[in-house]
Amino acid sequence: MAIKSIQYNQHTLDISYEILNPQAKVDLIILHGWGSNKNLMKQFFSPYMDSFRHIYIDLPGFGSSTCNLALTTKDYARVVELLMIHLNASKDIILGHSFGGKIALLLEPEVLVLVASAGIYVPKPFKVRAKIALFKFLKIFGLAKFREFFVANDAKKLSEPMYQTFKNVVDEDFSKEFSHYKGKALLCWGKEDTATPLSSAQKINKLIKDSKLIVYEGDHYFFMKNAEDISDNIEKTFLKTLEHK
Missing domain, CATH: 3.40.50.1820 (Alpha/Beta hydrolase fold, catalytic domain)
Incomplete structure (x- = not known):
């Protein structure tokens, strides 16, 4: 290596x-x-x-x-x-x-x-789309700290740069x-x-x-x-x- x-x-x-x-x-x-x-x-x-x-x-x-x-x-x-x-x-x-x-x-x-x-x-299933919508709603009220309960498994525990990267490339x-x-x-x-x-x-x-x-x-x-x-x-x-x- x-x-x-x-x-x-x-x-x-x-x-x-x-x-x-x-x-x-x-x-x-x-x-x-x-x-x-x-x-x-x-x-x-x-x-x-x-x-x-x-x-x-x-x-x-x-x-x-x-x-x-x-x-x-x-x-x-x-x-x-x-x-x-x-x-x-x-x-x-x-x-x-x-x-x-x-x-x-x-x-x-x-x-x-x-x-x-x-x-x-590939369009997301309704369940996933509803989850995303709920998280965006919570962010309005300053509850973004609950992010880990809403993000995809591939994005959990990522650093902030890598989480932003994930959002850039996923769809x-x-x-x-x-x-x-x-x-x-x-x-x-x-x-x-x-x-x-x-x-x-x-x-x-x-x-x-x-x-x-x-x-x-x-x-x-x-x-x-x-x-x-x-x-x-x-x-x-x-x-x-x-x-x-």
């Missing part, structure tokens, strides 16, 4: 990363989801794809990386890009799980691997960004995913012209049991890009 200090918007972010197969010529950047870290992704993908240089990154505010300002998804993409410049990394293949998928998309790699990616807005719709992506995309999804439902994958598959959707048994973390097959498909997808060069 290594740490690189990145200067961004007059703040210093310490970004933790790890590189495997450092002599490989093709870069594979792997980005985790919200609330996760690079070690989870490394645990499941590091045994495979040894012809690629794996770069695992703790996104700002997660794992061993720091974050002392509110960020947007575009900010995250820029920070990752600055780290890539430091590492002399190319945008050959970028894999993103969940929230990491939106960041991967904005980086516009040659091959985009979306693993249960966020980015398609984004990247339909336009998906439709503008011009590279080759591999979409891997869990059939029983409730966080980013299969309907989101089907929409993305229609929006990205050169994309392929593979559906697996499992939920939002289906990749834990299917990393080998996903890895095989990543290698095949990348090889197809070489056929047209």
Whole structure:
């Protein structure tokens, strides 16, 4: 594990990363989801794809990386890009799980691997919308201290900058960004995913012209049991890009 200090918007972010197969010529950047870290992704993908240089990154505010300002998804993409410049990394293949998928998309790699990616807005159930409305009402009367009873599980116990970041990124719709992506995309999804439902994958598959959707048994973390097959498909997808060069 290594740490690189990145200067961004007059703040210093310490970004933790790890590189495997450092002599490989093709870069594979792997980005985790919200609330996760690079070690989870490394645990499941590091045994495979040894012809690629794996770069695992703790996104700002997660794992061993720091974050002392509110960020947007575009900010995250820029920070990752600055780290890539430091590492002399190319945008050959970028894999993103969940929230990491939106960041991967904005980086516009040659091959985009979306693993249960966020980015398609899914309307909240009535119960959740009612909860939000009640909290906003209580804030008017200075009762914001009860925030933890109303926020999503993903946002509980977050620092103030990360809570603001969560609010910035949680309900984004990247339909336009998906439709503008011009590279080759591999979409891997869990059939029983409730966080980013299969309907989101089907929409993305229609929006990205050169994309392929593979559906697996499992939920939002289906990749834990299917990393080998996903890895095989990543290698095949990348090889197809070489056929047209």
